[in-house]
Amino acid sequence: MSTSPTTNDREEGLAFQPKFDASGLVTCVATDAATGDVLMVAHMNDEALRKTIESGDAWYFSRSRNALWRKGETSGQTQRVVEMRMDCDQDAVWIRVEQQGAACHTGRRSCFYRAVTTGDGVTRLAFVDADRLFDPAVVYRT
């Protein structure tokens, strides 16, 4: 595995050089600063990254809605960023957050409310920590 100077700089340097994909996005993992649980996986574009850094609140870019959004702007379930880290090749961001209420649009604390299980050669899911903290039909007025 040879490493070009550019790759090496991005991996070993201290310059903030996010590596956006073809859609202009990096992947962002948000974990609960208190428990270490993964709350959600989402995406940030350049503007979402900048707004997150400047404001200390998590901003994302929705691929389905093709729009920038401040986490919690509709639901009130905001995320205060305690720490932000970049990964080796700077195409992924990890934020440790103080989550207000629930991170998931289904009303659960985390989007990861189902574990993968196997039995008799069949792979299924099982609910884990799946209590709803809010009713999405009320919060999002569906």
Place this chain on the structure above:
Amino acid sequence: MSTSPTTNDREEGLAFQPKFDASGLVTCVATDAATGDVLMVAHMNDEALRKTIESGDAWYFSRSRNALWRKGETSGQTQRVVEMRMDCDQDAVWIRVEQQGAACHTGRRSCFYRAVTTGDGVTRLAFVDADRLFDPAVVYRT
């Protein structure tokens, strides 16, 4: 926000229905089962998912090498999966792992060895937990 029956089933059902992107991949976040730290963000295709579930060792799909790989097959730095969870829309996987040595190809425990800092309006990175557990030049024989 209206929810189609298909979406609802994927979000509220217990069927294992990974939602692969156009490249046939889901995003996978691996965290340290002991500390909760995010170790790496990578991708899995259908075969990597199945092999991970069947073997209990983490398998990934490398986009840069266009190849399936068992984590640690070259470096010896394997990941034993303690728990696997799917997110709400089943396009992201969270695995809690027992990491043998270092997860990052640079030799660090985690790929997230730099924090984002700001000062005087400039955003930069700072090393955090950046000690190397192995020398990549030796392990990968570059």
